[in-house]
Amino acid sequence: MALKKGQPTPPCHSPGERQEPRNLETLLQTLLDEDVMKRRWAARDLAEHPAAAEALVTRLRHEKDATVLQVIVTSLGCIANEVAICGLIDCLYSEHTLLRNAAIEVLKELPEPVAPHMGKLLHDPDPDVRIFAVNVLESLRHPQVEAWLLEVILKDEHINVCATAVDLLGEVGSPQSRDALRALKQRFPEEPYIQFAADLALKRIGAG
Secondary structure, three states: OOOOOOOOOOOOOOOOOOOOOOOHHHHHHHOOOOOHHHHHHHHHHHHHOHHHHHHHHHHHOOOOOHHHHHHHHHHHHHHOOHHHHHHHHHHHHOOOHHHHHHHHHHHOOOHHHHHHHHHHHOOOOOHHHHHHHHHHHOOOOOOOHHHHHHHHHHHOOOHHHHHHHHHHHHHHOOHHHHHHHHHHHHHOOOOHHHHHHHHHHHHHOOOO
């Protein structure tokens, strides 16, 4: 299941753009309105209300309009509390490609809230979810990124997960990765892409 690059994550919403009442109770009611535009505005304004995270996550499961989904995901990223982060992570299990990719783009920008969940994601039984987790690491500015990738290429048995990880390791790895890269080549001696990608990563980090 390939990841399609999404558009850059929109910034968190700035206040003062509307004159209508924007209190929490009214916005939560409007989030359920039949009018798509009203739902979209409500989702946008709820970014300023951390208490709305659960309602936004619940709406993700029922919302059909792509633009509203995108705004909900962005608002959850602005809130970034535990409820919001767990809701975004749940999107990685969705068959809805737009929703999944939007969540990945937002999670990439939240290193500290996402970090406690990364170990579980990288050991998920579903290899697609593990690949999505590696995709989150692509832009996750966290000091553990290299260590997480090394664990993947040393232990994960799925070749596609390892291939995704070794590609990224070639971009962010340091010379301390060289033993793990050579071990990866030994684990998959008959896989040309793994051999190529590992050699390229070794060359890029100056450890060939």
